[in-house]
Amino acid sequence: MFVVAVANTKGGVGKSTVATHLAAHFARCGHATALADLDRQKSSLAWLGRRPSDLPRIKGLDLSKSDAKIPKGVERLVVDAGAAMRGVAVQDLVKRSDVVVIPTLASAFDEDGIARFLKHLDKIKAIRKHKRAVAFVANRVRLRSRAVEHLEFFLAAQEFPVVAQLRDTQLYVSAAADGTSLFEMRGGRAASYVAEWAPLIRFLTDSAEAGR
Ligand SMILES: Nc1ncnc2c1ncn2[C@@H]1O[C@H](COP(=O)(O)OP(=O)(O)O)[C@@H](O)[C@H]1O
Ligand SMILES: [Mg+2]
Secondary structure, rough: OOEEEOOHHHOOHHHHHHHHHHHHHHHHHOOEEEEEEEOOOOOHHHHOOOOOOOOOEEEEOOOOOOOOOOOOOOOOOEEEEEOOHHHHHHHHHHHOOOOOEEEEOOOOHHHHHHHHHHHHHHHHHHHHHHEEEEEEEEEEOOOOHHHHHHHHHHHOOOOOOOOEEEOOOOOHHHHHHHOOHHHHHOOOOOHHHHHHHHOOOOOOHHHHHHHO
């Protein structure tokens, strides 16, 4: 089983958006996929509840129960980590994950949040020893804006790569409301936004293959 944790202690940065999209991607590739939600708001599980039955199936898992078990046969597990996750919980999740994806917005507040989150990560041996792949996703970017330039500058100084930049579009809000993803939208309207996911998907595919 290949496990992707989508984490950032800050709320509203796109964790649920990224987690639901990655789960939709894996399911579309034909992998037996599960989506776990550690956030108190349970947005990802609610999204799953709205998911049309004719789309590739994703199994919802509630890992907040202490006796929670991951069903046999799951090939891809995406974990939407709660915004309030701190210390020990982060460590435990990271230990159980193959890749940690950190969505972030382009703002000074988010940079403070990232600095704090990276401090947590740095306490984890597997991260310090580079045994876990970690990647940033810059979300809701307005291309060529000063905020993005600043974020790029800030993230370049961190030790983990920015693997994707996702632009701001209402299509994500529609996808969230409909239990779907941009990958599953008909017509060409989402195509240029879908293309922005390619480097992140490649990063995950490479990590999954390297771990086999
Ligand atoms: N790239 C984007 N463009 C437009 N809206 C977005 C984008 N990413 C996320 N959103 C919206 O922003 C809100 C917060 O995103 P969400 O994924 O729920 O963040 P988190 O899970 O980190 O709290 C949601 O309403 C979501 O639909
Ligand atoms: Mg969320």
